[in-house]
Amino acid sequence: MPLKLPVRAALFAAVLTMTLVLAPSALAWKPPPAVASGVVKTTNIPVRMSDGVVLYVDVVRPAGPSGRALSRRLPVLLTQTPYNKNGALSFENDYLVEHGYVQVIADVRGTGSSEGSWDSFGAREQQDGYELAEWARHQPWSNGSIGLHGTSYGAINQFLTAELQPPGVKAAFPIVPMSDAYRDVTFGGLDVHRAGDETFESGVLLQEVGGTITFSRSAFADNAGSEMLMRLSSAACR
16 A cells, blocks of 8 residues: 555655764765785786686785785785776776785686686686685685675676675675666677677677776776775675
8 A cells, every 4th residue: 555645754754864864974984094005916827717727817915115015914806807907997906905905807718818718797707706716715815805896897797706605705896787687788689698799899898898987087086986895895804
């Protein structure tokens, strides 16, 4: 039975009151101090998957005054990108690394430096996400806690990795993932697993790339997005 107008008005007023009460404490949050003023990156580290295919990852760690990586174990942010980690869309986030994280950036199979055939969001790529998280969890610079981080394609695959429940994955921050993959891609007849489809490559992905660049230059120019991620994951990933 529909709520009568006075009841709906009362509920709205209650929600608005709670929002106004909680807002000051939310705005009062400050990011923790940085643990470093720079980063050090190790590139193209080979990580062998269970089927023998080798994926290549970059590892970005906070650097001490000497320029060498800090020796302490830290939570890890795992980023999986098809856009080539050596390019402008690697989603490397030095701000987060300087605030106490290690970032692992992987080219998904069949893209960038990694071996294999690209099968967009396919079962094997999903399994790779699980195995990359397991690899990161057992590295000497990892404290065993994993967060997932990335934009667009690198946001969608966070859901797929998290669904497999890799041990140690405690947080995810998917930035502008697809809103409705069924209607946006497959309903029109496009096979999402046909990585070589020129329409998919030049149309959908180019549109995503343009949207990502625009988004990062506006909303994330002042590290607002990085601080949001830090707030959401700092308790979970430590």
